[in-house]
Amino acid sequence: MLKTLAMVPTYNEKDNIQDLINDILNLDESIGVVVVDDDSPDGTSDIVESMRQKEPRIHLITRKDEKGRGTAGIKGLLYAIEQGVEYIVEMDADYSHHPKYIPDLIEAMQEFDVSLGSRAIEGGKETGRNFLRIGITQFAGWFIRMLMGVDVKDCTSGFRCFKAEVLQSIGLEKMVSVGPSIVEEILYACHLGGFKIKEIPIIFEDRTRGESTKTLGQYIETMVRIAQFRLTMKKPKKR
Numbered sequence: 001m002l003k004t005l006a007m008v009p010t011y012n013e014k015d016n017i018q019d020l021i022n023d024i025l026n027l028d029e030s031i032g033v034v035v036v037d038d039d040s041p042d043g044t045s046d047i048v049e050s051m052r053q054k055e056p057r058i059h060l061i062t063r064k065d066e067k068g069r070g071t072a073g074i075k076g077l078l079y080a081i082e083q084g085v086e087y088i089v090e091m092d093a094d095y096s097h098h099p100k101y102i103p104d105l106i107e108a109m110q111e112f113d114v115s116l117g118s119r120a121i122e123g124g125k126e127t128g129r130n131f132l133r134i135g136i137t138q139f140a141g142w143f144i145r146m147l148m149g150v151d152v153k154d155c156t157s158g159f160r161c162f163k164a165e166v167l168q169s170i171g172l173e174k175m176v177s178v179g180p181s182i183v184e185e186i187l188y189a190c191h192l193g194g195f196k197i198k199e200i201p202i203i204f205e206d207r208t209r210g211e212s213t214k215t216l217g218q219y220i221e222t223m224v225r226i227a228q229f230r231l232t233m234k235k236p237k238k239r
């Protein structure tokens with residue numbers, strides 16, 4: 001019986017996905033993986049499908065008609081909830097979110113509802129990225145903390161572990177992010193829900209295989225969306 005599912009959205013990750021899945025599955029028998037691939041032209045889904053046929057802990061969702069990190073993530077998280085696991089880990093496929101940190105994220109579930117891999121607390125850092133990109137991340141973190149009042153240093157981290165009941169309660173199906181702003185939308189919903197969030201230090205290394213899909217437009221959209229979330233998302237009455 002699976003206790004934890006790692007949800008990995010992918011777009012053109014053929015050079016990473018096989019090693020990543022193996023590294024995750026080798027951590028513990030109770031961990032499985034669900035990959036949500038947007039029918040990547042590089043054949044990522046085919047690689048996962050051939051692995052899936054030999055290993056029941058691997059799940060694959062291939063979306064033919066939809067694209068976007070946000071909607072893919074929502075689909076994968078809802079799928080993970082349906083599987084009845086206790087914990088759901090969300091992570092990128094490119095090894096910036098190294099699987100070796102997953103046990104630390106899960107361990108934090110003893111006391112917290114959400115844990116996240118943090119570049120911004122003592123012991124954590126970001127390497128391999130240029131000054132501009134690190135600067136953008138730091139500015140975004142500051143902007144989000146100011147606007148949302150979230151007591152988290154690395155607000156843009158998409159490497160997280162949730163208790164399944166947290167994700168069940170925050171209204172994932174109503175979320176509006178198509179792209180990467182889903183990371184902040186979920187974080188803010190967890191904050192409004194009053195859930196306890198723990199940061200775990202990670203060394204975030206920029207990808208060495210495959211290419212980032214992030215565009216300048218997506219950064220700008222995320223900033224605008226954050227203001228929108230602040231204005232429109234409300235504290236749940238009770239849970």
Ligand SMILES: Nc1nc2c(ncn2[C@@H]2O[C@H](COP(=O)(O)OP(=O)(O)O)[C@@H](O)[C@H]2O)c(=O)[nH]1
Nearest residue numbers: 009010011036038068069072092093212213214
């Ligand atoms: N399913 C899906 N996954 C995506 C999409 N865009 C990015 N991803 C995945 O989301 C994760 C983060 O994307 P990445 O390009 O590394 O963003 P960056 O780390 O911010 O540069 C990776 O696992 C990507 O493969 C998309 O449109 N659909």
Ligand SMILES: [Mg+2]
Nearest residue numbers: 092094096207
């Ligand atoms: Mg990346």
